[in-house]
Amino acid sequence: xxxxxxxxxxxxxxxxxxxxxxxxxxxxxxxxxxxxxxxxxxxxxxxxxxxxxxxxxxxxxxxxxxxxxxxxxxxxxxxxxxxxxxxxxxxxxxxxxxxxxxxxxxxxxxxxxxxxxxxxxxxxxxxxxxxxxxxxxxxxxxxxxxxxxxxxxxxxxxxxxxxxxxxxxxxxxxxxxxxxxxxxxxxxxxxxxxxxxxxxxxxxxxxxxxxxxxxxxxxxxxxxxxxxxxxxxxxxxxxxxxxxxxxxxxxxxxxxxxxxxxxxxxxxxxxxxxxxxxxxxxxxxxxxxxxxxxxxxxxxxxxxxxxxxxxxxxxxxxxxxxxxxxxxxxxxxxxxxxxxxxxxxxxxxxxxxxxxxxxxxxxxxxxxxxxxxxxxxxxxxxxxxxxxxxxxxxxxxxxxxxxxxxxxxxxxxxxxxxxxxxxxxxxxxxxxxxxxxxxxxxxxxxxxxxxxxxxxxxxxxxxxxxxxxxxxxxxxxxxxxxxxxxxxxxxxxxx
Amino acid sequence: xxxxxxxxxxxxxxxxxxxxxxxxxxxxxxxxxxxxxxxxxxxxxxxxxxxxxxxxxxxxxxxxxxxxxxxxxxxxxxxxxxxxxxxxxxxxxxxxxxxxxxxxxxxxxxxxxxxxxxxxxxxxxxxxxxxxxxxxxxxxxxxxxxxxxxxxxxxxxxxxxxxxxxxxxxxxxxxxxxxxxxxxxxxxxxxxxxxxxxxxxxxxxxxxxxxxxxxxxxxxxxxxxxxxxxxxxxxxxxxxxxxxxxxxxxxxxxxxxxxxxxxxxxxxxxxxxxxxxxxxxxxxxxxxxxxxxxxxxxxxxxxxxxxxxxxxxxxx
Numbered sequence: 001x002x003x004x005x006x007x008x009x010x011x012x013x014x015x016x017x018x019x020x021x022x023x024x025x026x027x028x029x030x031x032x033x034x035x036x037x038x039x040x041x042x043x044x045x046x047x048x049x050x051x052x053x054x055x056x057x058x059x060x061x062x063x064x065x066x067x068x069x070x071x072x073x074x075x076x077x078x079x080x081x082x083x084x085x086x087x088x089x090x091x092x093x094x095x096x097x098x099x100x101x102x103x104x105x106x107x108x109x110x111x112x113x114x115x116x117x118x119x120x121x122x123x124x125x126x127x128x129x130x131x132x133x134x135x136x137x138x139x140x141x142x143x144x145x146x147x148x149x150x151x152x153x154x155x156x157x158x159x160x161x162x163x164x165x166x167x168x169x170x171x172x173x174x175x176x177x178x179x180x181x182x183x184x185x186x187x188x189x190x191x192x193x194x195x196x197x198x199x200x201x202x203x204x205x206x207x208x209x210x211x212x213x214x215x216x217x218x219x220x221x222x223x224x225x226x227x228x229x230x231x232x233x234x235x236x237x238x239x240x241x242x243x244x245x246x247x248x249x250x251x252x253x254x255x256x257x258x259x260x261x262x263x264x265x266x267x268x269x270x271x272x273x274x275x276x277x278x279x280x281x282x283x284x285x286x287x288x289x290x291x292x293x294x295x296x297x298x299x300x301x302x303x304x305x306x307x308x309x310x311x312x313x314x315x316x317x318x319x320x321x322x323x324x325x326x327x328x329x330x331x332x333x334x335x336x337x338x339x340x341x342x343x344x345x346x347x348x349x350x351x352x353x354x355x356x357x358x359x360x361x362x363x364x365x366x367x368x369x370x371x372x373x374x375x376x377x378x379x380x381x382x383x384x385x386x387x388x389x390x391x392x393x394x395x396x397x398x399x400x401x402x403x404x405x406x407x408x409x410x411x412x413x414x415x416x417x418x419x420x421x422x423x424x425x426x427x428x429x430x431x432x433x434x435x436x437x438x439x440x441x442x443x444x445x446x447x448x449x450x451x452x453x454x455x456x457x458x459x460x461x462x463x464x465x466x467x468x469x470x471x472x473x474x475x476x477x478x479x480x481x482x483x484x485x486x487x488x489x490x491x492x493x494x495x
Numbered sequence: 496x497x498x499x500x501x502x503x504x505x506x507x508x509x510x511x512x513x514x515x516x517x518x519x520x521x522x523x524x525x526x527x528x529x530x531x532x533x534x535x536x537x538x539x540x541x542x543x544x545x546x547x548x549x550x551x552x553x554x555x556x557x558x559x560x561x562x563x564x565x566x567x568x569x570x571x572x573x574x575x576x577x578x579x580x581x582x583x584x585x586x587x588x589x590x591x592x593x594x595x596x597x598x599x600x601x602x603x604x605x606x607x608x609x610x611x612x613x614x615x616x617x618x619x620x621x622x623x624x625x626x627x628x629x630x631x632x633x634x635x636x637x638x639x640x641x642x643x644x645x646x647x648x649x650x651x652x653x654x655x656x657x658x659x660x661x662x663x664x665x666x667x668x669x670x671x672x673x674x675x676x677x678x679x680x681x682x683x684x685x686x687x688x689x690x691x692x693x694x695x696x697x698x699x700x701x702x703x704x705x706x707x708x709x710x711x712x713x714x715x716x717x718x719x720x721x722x723x724x725x726x727x728x729x730x731x732x733x734x735x736x737x738x739x740x741x742x743x744x745x746x747x748x749x750x751x752x753x754x755x756x757x758x759x760x761x762x763x764x765x766x767x768x769x770x771x772x773x774x775x776x777x778x779x780x781x782x783x784x785x786x787x788x789x790x791x792x793x794x795x796x797x798x799x800x801x802x803x804x805x806x807x808x809x810x811x
Contacts (some may be wrong), residue, residue: 191664
């Protein structure tokens with residue numbers, strides 16, 4: 001009898017197999033996994049990285065493009081020139097481009113978009129970049145002249161971020177729910193909470209080069225469900241895969257390829273610089289010396305991730321490796337605490353937001369701090385609580401967080417930022433970084449900035465978050481690294 | 496009977512009003528706001544204020560509460576902060592998943608629980624009884640989410656019969672949508688069915704010990720006929736009570752199962768809305784859940800009366 005049962009089960013299994021997504025025929029559709037659902041689909045109105053992951057380069061395009069290696073390339077602008085004082089940018093736009101609602105793309109759309117980004121009611125995360133444009137001139141439909149109030153050496157990079165995409169005036173107001181851009185894919189369908197589907201746009205300027213007909217972004221929060229979705233074949237690729245503990249399983253499986261690249265996520269143990277005793281640089285240096293970066297990378301990131309010694313990643317221009325400035329040295333840490341006159345054990349709280357790097361890394365850091373006599377009480381919070389308590393009200397001692405914005409050293413020049421680092425010297429350095437036109441001289445200031453916050457041990461700098469992608473064999477063209485949060489689907493194909 | 500219905504209706508309204516106050520106050524003291532969550536840590540304070548104003552979250556609490564109640568009364572549920580979509584358009588598709596899922600799970604649960612419970616009672620203290628009771632003991636001990644993961648590993652990963660999660664929507668066709676609900680419904684029904692089987696067995700055994708059953712048997716009725724005609728109806732009161740409780744808890748348990756199977760149902764909507772501080776969605780969806788639970792209880796009360804008409808005559 002049991003044998004009959006097995007036979008029946010096997011027969012049913014074989015009968016059902018083709019229906020369950022193991023087929024070979026689908027070469028022009030792709031299902032991509034993503035962890036968080038975007039709130040709306042207008043990258044100029046909301047800040048979530050997930051908005052860019054779906055729309056950037058696929059639906060919306062900007063004047064410039066940040067490529068897979070982090071360099072700036074032309075996109076809607078085919079060329080540009082910059083005035084000697086670095087304050088006037090003249091863009092030559094690509095001709096013959098239409099929006100997905102068949103409106104032509106012209107200089108007027110650029111003017112409209114950037115003025116909208118700078119407006120009083122704008123909720124653009126990079127509003128400051130656009131508020132800094134003194135005048136936008138459109139001498140002809142394919143030329144845009146931008147006059148900046150002050151030099152911004154990152155300007156072309158900023159225009160390539162998803163906050164700088166060009167919208168079409170008639171459809172702009174409804175872009176959050178029904179985005180319309182100039183890119184190779186159109187918005188098709190959004191099953192709230194489950195998936196977002198894009199379809200190839202036949203009217204794209206280079207439609208013949210686009211290999212995929214339909215792309216579905218499947219939203220899967222739960223790490224176990226991410227693993228199951230890939231194993232069951234429901235998901236073709238998971239760029240920013242979240243279940244790092246299960247990675248071995250995929251690395252040993254011939255059906256999958258696993259790539260490990262890097263992001264711009266600077267993971268730090270942030271310190272409240274205004275709170276006693278952290279206002280004493282010796283105490284902050286002691287904390288930095290108490291931390292063994294390798295142990296944290298092994299324990300919280302499965303051994304993946306590059307250690308950093310400042311708020312800067314090896315992908316960024318003029319990076320210097322400063323990990324040697326704060327090596328793991330518990331004896332030195334104890335001596336520093338003694339010198340600072342801190343009475344031990346020092347009781348502090350360590351606030352941990354939900355990401356695994358924080359929750360797992362927090363346990364290791366608490367143990368390492370205990371070694372030097374700092375008794376860290378762990379407090380788990382959800383994301384909204386973290387934003388409210390730590391970020392907005394600065395009510396914390398220590399916290400672990402990854403800053404994913406590229407090239408964001410300038411946050412250290414804001415004394416009101418949540419780690420409350422107040423240094424006139426650093427602000428002067430950043431002023432030079434922002435306003436120096438000469439590249440190599442600016443590079444020297446960038447190095448000085450990296451060194452400045454490392455010397456002051458503003459925070460304990462841990463490592464760069466890895467970008468882990470698990471994909472079925474045969475999926476080609478996904479970015480290995482994430483200089484920005486995007487999935488450039490025009491380059492993706494099945495082998 | 497009319498008075499009974501009126502009393503219940505008044506209770507229904509009072510419960511909802513009390514729930515609305517509690518829901519509003521709880522969400523009021525929850526730290527964090529939608530504008531900050533939507534814009535993230537890198538956004539300048541000025542931008543966050545602009546968004547808060549646009550969303551209307553900077554209005555005084557009383558104005559927001561009254562606006563909400565007024566909206567509910569007039570059928571305007573408001574607009575989600577996060578999705579910039581009317582709440583009705585978010586809740587309707589999520590109900591189109593959660594209600595069929597709960598119904599499917601409830602059907603499986605009832606069939607499984609009643610069948611096994613009656614079988615065990617009829618085999619009291621014999622092998623069949625012991626096997627069913629041991630299995631149901633295990634079933635009760637298993638957490639639903641873990642059963643869900645095991646089912647995924649077996650039926651989706653190892654055998655490839657059913658999808659591991661996700662929901663294509665009813666627009667994709669009846670069968671693809673139903674396929675996506677089978678495993679979650681089974682995960683819910685296995686645990687609940689185990690509880691129901693034990694309750695059914697105990698209720699039936701209790702009634703079987705009553706004098707009137709002995710009388711029925713003594714006057715020559717076969718055990719099967721006595722079970723059908725006299726025992727079942729009298730055992731139904733505790734069973735219906737448990738079924739009502741189970742339906743309410745199934746609606747809540749779907750939150751867990753929807754997470755395991757990445758299903759965009761009501762629970763998933765609420766969970767995400769809480770994380771996003773999308774208060775408009777949370778409070779409407781929670782009120783809806785509260786209303787559904789109250790309705791379930793109301794139906795259970797009506798069923799009591801149908802099963803045992805004496806109950807409607809009793810003073811509460």
